[in-house]
Amino acid sequence: MSGAAARWPAPKPAEIAFAWGCFAQFDRERAMFIAHLPAGYLMARRLAPRLAPGASPSRRLLAVCLAAAVLPDIDLLYFYLVDGRQTLHHDYWTHIPAFWLLATGTAIALFRIARAPVPWPAVAGLLAGVFLHLALDTVTGGIAWLYPYDTGRIVLIDVPARFGWWVWNFVLHWSFALEIAILVWAASEAGLPRRMRELRRRSAAAMLRRRALRQERAE
Ligand SMILES: [Zn+2]
Numbered sequence: 001m002s003g004a005a006a007r008w009p010a011p012k013p014a015e016i017a018f019a020w021g022c023f024a025q026f027d028r029e030r031a032m033f034i035a036h037l038p039a040g041y042l043m044a045r046r047l048a049p050r051l052a053p054g055a056s057p058s059r060r061l062l063a064v065c066l067a068a069a070v071l072p073d074i075d076l077l078y079f080y081l082v083d084g085r086q087t088l089h090h091d092y093w094t095h096i097p098a099f100w101l102l103a104t105g106t107a108i109a110l111f112r113i114a115r116a117p118v119p120w121p122a123v124a125g126l127l128a129g130v131f132l133h134l135a136l137d138t139v140t141g142g143i144a145w146l147y148p149y150d151t152g153r154i155v156l157i158d159v160p161a162r163f164g165w166w167v168w169n170f171v172l173h174w175s176f177a178l179e180i181a182i183l184v185w186a187a188s189e190a191g192l193p194r195r196m197r198e199l200r201r202r203s204a205a206a207m208l209r210r211r212a213l214r215q216e217r218a219e
Pocket of ligand 1: 073
């Protein structure tokens with residue numbers, strides 16, 4: 001093993017997912033910023049072992065839940081690359097609850113027609129992740145829960161536009177504390193503080209070893 005690999009052990013999938021959730025997963029239009037993936041992780045940790053007992057099936061279902069927890073935001077690709085930011089991305093079908101119910105119902109029907117076993121744990125994990133995402137987007141963003149009966153978006157907390165850059169409106173609003181709380185909770189369940197302490201300990205030990213080696217060579 002190389003020295004670098006010894007100092008920096010490979011992160012666990014949950015840690016990679018968590019870090020990505022912190023720094024890369026931004027729901028950019030009046031909604032949750034950083035909580036989708038950490039919240040998905042907290043849910044998946046509880047759901048996966050119950051729906052899919054056993055280490056390997058449970059890990060697979062955890063991955064399904066995590067992916068589902070950010071899946072609706074795949075529409076950001078369309079929002080930026082195709083639509084030119086013309087439509088609020090919560091109005092795309094990926095953020096419409098009725099679409100996911102219809103799509104899931106259709107998929108189950110196709111499994112039945114093909115006389116194939118329906119992968120119920122995966123279906124449940126997918127729906128749980130997606131609906132958790134939509135619930136979180138309802139806090140400050142707004143989701144058309146009653147579509148097609150009502151196209152209006154339902155939102156729990158209205159964040160006023162007080163700053164020029166929209167990001168400050170959300171980050172400096174009290175509701176952002178909820179996201180921080182979810183983040184801290186998920187970090188603690190993922191064992192991130194312990195992992196960071198371990199990394200610090202290992203890098204300090206490696207530094208001492210290098211110093212001792214330099215002194216040895218100099219003598
Ligand atoms: Zn979203």
